[in-house]
Amino acid sequence: MSTTAENVIEISGLRKQFAVGRGKRRRTVHALDDVSLAVADGSCLAVVGESGSGKTTLARILVGLESADGGEVVLAGRPVARRPRRAERRARARDIQMVFQDPNGSLNRRRTVEAAIKEVLAAHHRVTGDEARRRVGELLDQVGLRPAHARALPGELSGGQQQRVAIARALAAEPRVLVLDEAVAALDVSVQAQVLNLLAEIRQARRLTYLFITHDLSVVRQVSEEVVVMRQGRIVERGSTDEVLDRPRHAYTMLLRDSAPRPGWRPRLSTGADAREVEA
Amino acid sequence: MTAQTLDRPAVRRRGGDLAERLGPLGLAALAVVALITLAALCAPLITSHDPAVGSVIERYQGPSAEHLLGTDQSGRDLLARLLYGARTSLLGAAVVVLLAGAGGALLALVAAWFGRTVDALVGRVLDLLFAFPNLLLAILAVAVFGTGLGQVTVALAIAYVPYTARVLRSVALRERRLGYVQAAELQGLSGLVVSVRHILPNIAPQILTGAAINFGYAMIDLAALSFLGLGVQPPTADWGLMVSQGKDSLLQGHPQQSVFAGVCIVVAVAAFSVIGERLGGRKAGGRA
Ligand SMILES: Nc1ncnc2c1ncn2[C@@H]1O[C@H](COP(=O)(O)OP(=O)(O)OP(=O)(O)O)[C@@H](O)[C@H]1O
Numbered sequence: 001m002s003t004t005a006e007n008v009i010e011i012s013g014l015r016k017q018f019a020v021g022r023g024k025r026r027r028t029v030h031a032l033d034d035v036s037l038a039v040a041d042g043s044c045l046a047v048v049g050e051s052g053s054g055k056t057t058l059a060r061i062l063v064g065l066e067s068a069d070g071g072e073v074v075l076a077g078r079p080v081a082r083r084p085r086r087a088e089r090r091a092r093a094r095d096i097q098m099v100f101q102d103p104n105g106s107l108n109r110r111r112t113v114e115a116a117i118k119e120v121l122a123a124h125h126r127v128t129g130d131e132a133r134r135r136v137g138e139l140l141d142q143v144g145l146r147p148a149h150a151r152a153l154p155g156e157l158s159g160g161q162q163q164r165v166a167i168a169r170a171l172a173a174e175p176r177v178l179v180l181d182e183a184v185a186a187l188d189v190s191v192q193a194q195v196l197n198l199l200a201e202i203r204q205a206r207r208l209t210y211l212f213i214t215h216d217l218s219v220v221r222q223v224s225e226e227v228v229v230m231r232q233g234r235i236v237e238r239g240s241t242d243e244v245l246d247r248p249r250h251a252y253t254m255l256l257r258d259s260a261p262r263p264g265w266r267p268r269l270s271t272g273a274d275a276r277e278v279e280a
Numbered sequence: 281m282t283a284q285t286l287d288r289p290a291v292r293r294r295g296g297d298l299a300e301r302l303g304p305l306g307l308a309a310l311a312v313v314a315l316i317t318l319a320a321l322c323a324p325l326i327t328s329h330d331p332a333v334g335s336v337i338e339r340y341q342g343p344s345a346e347h348l349l350g351t352d353q354s355g356r357d358l359l360a361r362l363l364y365g366a367r368t369s370l371l372g373a374a375v376v377v378l379l380a381g382a383g384g385a386l387l388a389l390v391a392a393w394f395g396r397t398v399d400a401l402v403g404r405v406l407d408l409l410f411a412f413p414n415l416l417l418a419i420l421a422v423a424v425f426g427t428g429l430g431q432v433t434v435a436l437a438i439a440y441v442p443y444t445a446r447v448l449r450s451v452a453l454r455e456r457r458l459g460y461v462q463a464a465e466l467q468g469l470s471g472l473v474v475s476v477r478h479i480l481p482n483i484a485p486q487i488l489t490g491a492a493i494n495f496g497y498a499m500i501d502l503a504a505l506s507f508l509g510l511g512v513q514p515p516t517a518d519w520g521l522m523v524s525q526g527k528d529s530l531l532q533g534h535p536q537q538s539v540f541a542g543v544c545i546v547v548a549v550a551a552f553s554v555i556g557e558r559l560g561g562r563k564a565g566g567r568a
Pocket residue numbers: 018019020029030031049050051052053054055056057058215
């Protein structure tokens with residue numbers, strides 16, 4: 001493992017359990033089970049894994065929306081509280097921000113784009129009035145939106161535009177790290193590509209660190225040099241993207257890779273009924 | 281780029297949407313409510329009679345130019361009593377609905393924000409309140425604090441809280457999990473700020489719909505309590521009280537008072553129910 005100075009995120013032995021079900025069917029789910037991870041400053045680390053493998057839980061603990069049961073998180077050289085209180089969350093938000101999966105729900109449908117971004121500006125940088133308006137314009141420009149979008153309500157924007165606003169809102173805090181939890185999963189492939197390009201540009205321009213959570217291996221290749229593979233709350237493999245995806249060492253990674261549609265992938269058509277369904 | 285046509289002005293036709301959801305019947309109901317409210321507010325302009333004063337020699341008169349709807353057992357003008365009675369009936373129900381809506385929303389927001397144990401605790405309190413029939417709670421309040429509109433209004437409001445809180449809690453929980461609330465929480469904003477600034481406006485439609493439904497129920501319950509002599513006290517005019525006081529006259533062959541007041545109650549309650557039903561029906565924060 002490398003030293004603290006160059007790692008903006010250092011996680012060791014992170015644990016999180018959830019109690020699910022009631023009565024006799026009650027059981028504990030190990031959402032995170034001894035997860036250790038370091039992310040170099042300015043890098044982009046992709047986190048892949050099937051549904052329920054603990055990716056979102058990891059992200060939520062990192063940004064302080066959830067408290068860990070055990071383990072340690074060091075963010076920008078500072079250990080963070082296990083049970084974050086409000087002031088601590090606010091301080092942490094200046095280092096790390098998050099973009100959520102559902103573009104629709106990630107913006108308040110009754111507040112304008114401008115209001116959403118201004119709220120973050122005011123919370124972290126005490127920027128208000130004309131200065132705030134100017135900053136909103138800059139941020140919108142950076143995410144490829146026009147000044148006119150400032151007064152739009154989320155319902156008047158497309159999914160891709162909504163996600164751009166969510167990115168602008170996260171950038172308003174001027175964080176060092178951006179956690180993107182399935183940030184493009186809900187978008188059409190062409191819009192996905194645009195947003196991915198935008199994210200790459202922004203990372204370059206602002207020297208940001210990304211933790212890019214996805215279950216889509218084709219997206220991983222586009223965004224990231226490095227990838228960790230999670231399964232049932234554990235990290236089962238880590239390495240450079242090409243290495244892990246082309247020569248997976250872990251059986252689970254192979255399974256994940258082989259079950260993902262790739263270029264040249266064709267659905268196997270066994271019966272006539274299936275074929276009709278696929279064509280329909 | 282993806283910056284599509286946003287050049288069309290961002291027109292939001294809130295009013296248009298409302299009219300669409302209400303439909304013709306709902307709009308008619310809204311008109312009835314507006315008319316009753318207006319009549320209650322303008323009572324002194326419509327009639328010059330005092331609703332509380334009458335002369336015994338003028339009792340049980342039929343409709344005339346002087347008394348358009350006739351008089352009651354004490355010779356008081358029935359139209360004046362209906363108009364001023366609308367004030368008491370509407371005001372009482374409005375206070376019940378307002379208090380119940382505020383209490384329900386508060387409990388829902390607290391439960392949704394803190395979750396886990398707090399949510400479970402709120403659930404228990406609601407279960408407990410559900411166990412008491414509305415009128416029983418009001419009668420209990422009267423037994424402890426004495427008769428009067430204030431006492432029964434507050435008691436009814438408390439009895440209505442679980443109905444509003446139950447529905448509002450589930451919508452607030454849904455909002456709580458959405459990205460915009462999580463994003464605000466992540467910035468270290470306080471629960472109060474996030475709840476009031478972000479969640480409350482998004483559950484406001486359900487609060488309003490619940491209020492419309494509850495309004496009708498509150499009018500019935502308040503009328504019933506007045507009828508039982510526990511709510512509004514004579515000589516104040518009130519529809520429920522008028523039905524009750526008309527009982528004896530009814531037996532003596534003068535049904536006007538009970539009938540007029542009863543019709544007013546039925547029409548008002550029906551109008552509020554239609555509006556509530558049209559706005560969101562059972563899914564909203566009302567008494568089901
Ligand atoms: N608030 C919660 N309460 C109970 N169980 C939870 C909670 N959050 C997560 N879990 C459980 O923890 C496990 C990991 O969930 P998590 O959301 O982190 O997975 P994920 O990798 O993000 O999955 P997906 O790809 O579907 O988003 C799952 O089994 C999930 O059911």
